[in-house]
Amino acid sequence: MCGIIGFTGKLEAQDILLDGLEKLEYRGYDSAGIAYFKENGKISIRKTAGKVKDLRAICDDNDSLCGIGHTRWATHGGVTNANAHPHKCGNVALIHNGIIENYHELVSSYDLEKDLISETDTEVAAALFNKLYDGEHPLDAIQKAVPLFKGSFAFCIMFKNNPGVIYAVRNVSPMVAATCEDGSFIASDLTAFIQYSKKYFIVPEYTILTMTSEGISLQALDGTRVEPEFLEVNWDITAAQKDGYPTFMLKEINEQPAAITRTITPRIQNGLPDFSEDNIPKSLFENCRDITIVACGTAMYAGMVGKSLIQDMLGIPVTVAIASEFRYEKPVITEESLVIVVSQSGETIDTLEALRLAKTKTEKTLAIVNVKGSSIARESNYVLYTHAGPEIAVASTKAYTVQTAAFYLIACKLGLVQHKLTETEAHEFIQNLQNVSGHISEILKLSDDVERLTKRMLNASNTFFIGRGIDYTLSMEGALKLKEISYIHAEAYAAGELKHGTIALISEGVPVIALATQSHVYSKVISNIREVKARGAYVILLSMDEEITDTSICDIHISLPKVPDNFAIFESVVVLQMIAYYTSVGKGLNPDQPRNLAKSVTVE
Numbered sequence: 001m002c003g004i005i006g007f008t009g010k011l012e013a014q015d016i017l018l019d020g021l022e023k024l025e026y027r028g029y030d031s032a033g034i035a036y037f038k039e040n041g042k043i044s045i046r047k048t049a050g051k052v053k054d055l056r057a058i059c060d061d062n063d064s065l066c067g068i069g070h071t072r073w074a075t076h077g078g079v080t081n082a083n084a085h086p087h088k089c090g091n092v093a094l095i096h097n098g099i100i101e102n103y104h105e106l107v108s109s110y111d112l113e114k115d116l117i118s119e120t121d122t123e124v125a126a127a128l129f130n131k132l133y134d135g136e137h138p139l140d141a142i143q144k145a146v147p148l149f150k151g152s153f154a155f156c157i158m159f160k161n162n163p164g165v166i167y168a169v170r171n172v173s174p175m176v177a178a179t180c181e182d183g184s185f186i187a188s189d190l191t192a193f194i195q196y197s198k199k200y201f202i203v204p205e206y207t208i209l210t211m212t213s214e215g216i217s218l219q220a221l222d223g224t225r226v227e228p229e230f231l232e233v234n235w236d237i238t239a240a241q242k243d244g245y246p247t248f249m250l251k252e253i254n255e256q257p258a259a260i261t262r263t264i265t266p267r268i269q270n271g272l273p274d275f276s277e278d279n280i281p282k283s284l285f286e287n288c289r290d291i292t293i294v295a296c297g298t299a300m301y302a303g304m305v306g307k308s309l310i311q312d313m314l315g316i317p318v319t320v321a322i323a324s325e326f327r328y329e330k331p332v333i334t335e336e337s338l339v340i341v342v343s344q345s346g347e348t349i350d351t352l353e354a355l356r357l358a359k360t361k362t363e364k365t366l367a368i369v370n371v372k373g374s375s376i377a378r379e380s381n382y383v384l385y386t387h388a389g390p391e392i393a394v395a396s397t398k399a400y401t402v403q404t405a406a407f408y409l410i411a412c413k414l415g416l417v418q419h420k421l422t423e424t425e426a427h428e429f430i431q432n433l434q435n436v437s438g439h440i441s442e443i444l445k446l447s448d449d450v451e452r453l454t455k456r457m458l459n460a461s462n463t464f465f466i467g468r469g470i471d472y473t474l475s476m477e478g479a480l481k482l483k484e485i486s487y488i489h490a491e492a493y494a495a496g497e498l499k500h501g502t503i504a505l506i507s508e509g510v511p512v513i514a515l516a517t518q519s520h521v522y523s524k525v526i527s528n529i530r531e532v533k534a535r536g537a538y539v540i541l542l543s544m545d546e547e548i549t550d551t552s553i554c555d556i557h558i559s560l561p562k563v564p565d566n567f568a569i570f571e572s573v574v575v576l577q578m579i580a581y582y583t584s585v586g587k588g589l590n591p592d593q594p595r596n597l598a599k600s601v602t603v604e
């Protein structure tokens with residue numbers, strides 16, 4: 001969480017920092033700030049609680065070629081001007097993404113209390129760097145300070161007496177850097193500077209980066225020189241812009257057909273799944289007795305679809321674990337277990353730590369990740385990149401559908417390798433997967449209808465999402481989406497479980513979004529829907545029926561294109577995303593930046 005950027009070069013730093021922070025704002029938007037060297041060598045700071053636009057309003061200086069900027073998601077200390085970054089202490093100004101877990105100990109061990117004016121862990125780091133800085137040798141101060149920190153950090157630091165130079169160092173929290181004719185850049189992610197350079201490198205952990213307008217150098221904490229490993233991005237700045245849409249979320253919902261096609265096409269050869277370009281060997285799927293899928297939030301719900309599918313098709317046990325729980329449990333994983341971690345950002349700390357734990361038990365780890373070169377992608381034994389392109393809206397949409405599509409490829413491959421699927425069946429399965437993009441395009445045409453039906457949701461304080469089997473996993477995703485961007489309480493329930501307690505909450509007019517796409521449980525779900533309808537619920541039903549006019553079943557019916565049951569989830573989820581989206585917009589909220597949230601959860 002938190003977005004950081006640094007620039008030093010030939011261009012006006014303030015403009016680059018503010019523009020970059022706007023692009024990074026999805027990482028946190030509680031407060032924003034910049035620090036820059038003035039021509040006289042002094043460091044100036046502008047910061048404020050609020051968004052980057054509020055910061056822009058108080059930035060009036062245009063005489064700097066070097067500076068650092070930060071957009072915050074508050075962890076320690078409330079959303080105040082004092083707690084906003086950068087933090088300046090004596091001769092040091094610094095920004096930070098992460099959590100310094102031992103900041104209390106550092107305050108007492110190094111007698112820093114008198115230097116602090118905020119409630120943040122970050123200011124303690126600034127005070128410590130300042131304490132260890134002799135006024136001349138920044139690298140010495142960094143070398144001494146860094147081993148003292150416990151926790152995660154990405155720091156960009158400026159030292160008085162070193163105008164034009166930015167130092168950076170990280171542990172866990174992400175940081176990428178680039179250098180080009182205009183100068184040198186560092187940021188939490190590429191979106192901040194991709195318009196200047198498509199070549200970049202990931203700052204290695206515990207490596208000190210020194211950047212000047214001339215270029216960037218890296219050294220290990222013991223002073224040994226380190227060579228950066230350059231990567232090249234395959235998307236450009238337009239992919240990270242709204243492109244005429246009012247919001248990123250709507251743009252990303254609409255990008256799903258293309259994102260799915262991009263993700264599956266390179267992995268289909270002669271109509272069958274093929275991971276040879278991903279360097280994923282067949283052996284990963286052979287002798288695989290059980291599978292554990294670990295992820296957080298929407299990525300975990302994609303994993304639940306994967307579980308449902310794989311268990312159904314292969315009959316092998318699949319467990320889905322919440323990464324933050326998995327880390328502290330004693331997971332039952334053997335050398336023959338396949339562990340699949342799923343993450344859009346590839347930086348979610350709990351998923352990363354879960355992967356590290358899994359690697360102590362099995363070499364069969366596979367990451368489904370969207371961001372190239374991210375920590376999870378680098379650390380997993382195998383990676384299957386989704387090609388959703390940058391996902392900027394906090395609520396995940398296209399990442400979910402491409403992650404799910406990846407599970408369909410994996411399920412099919414497992415089925416073939418383990419002889420549970422014939423080639424003919426696999427061909428048919430893959431053909432159905434290839435048809436998904438077209439069906440989603442059809443669903444997207446329903447946006448006006450969906451927008452209209454959400455008028456009924458705007459004043460709701462409670463909603464329920466119900467379904468059975470794979471539809472139940474989807475209900476969870478639909479409920480999460482609605483909660484996070486509309487702030488309406490939404491609960492997902494297995495339709496058959498309602499009458500064991502929760503049905504007591506159904507009263508006149510409570511919206512219930514019901515999913516009935518699975519033929520083997522269709523009549524059961526319809527009975528469950530009748531039960532809530534009989535108690536006054538306002539039912540919105542998604543099914544593949546052409547028409548349902550029976551008002552004892554539903555108030556609104558959304559007819560989905562007919563597809564094999566297993567493939568209906570792609571259509572349903574897009575409707576659920578649109579329900580959440582139009583409810584949020586209808587309430588006058590900004591779906592791209594819901595309160596209290598940030599895109600990439602890099603703290604525990």
Ligand code: M6R
Nearest residue numbers: 297298299343344345348395396
């Ligand atoms: O980057 P990741 O996929 O690891 O992120 C996982 C969750 O934080 C994320 O899916 C979150 O639940 C979304 N905001 C949901 O829309």
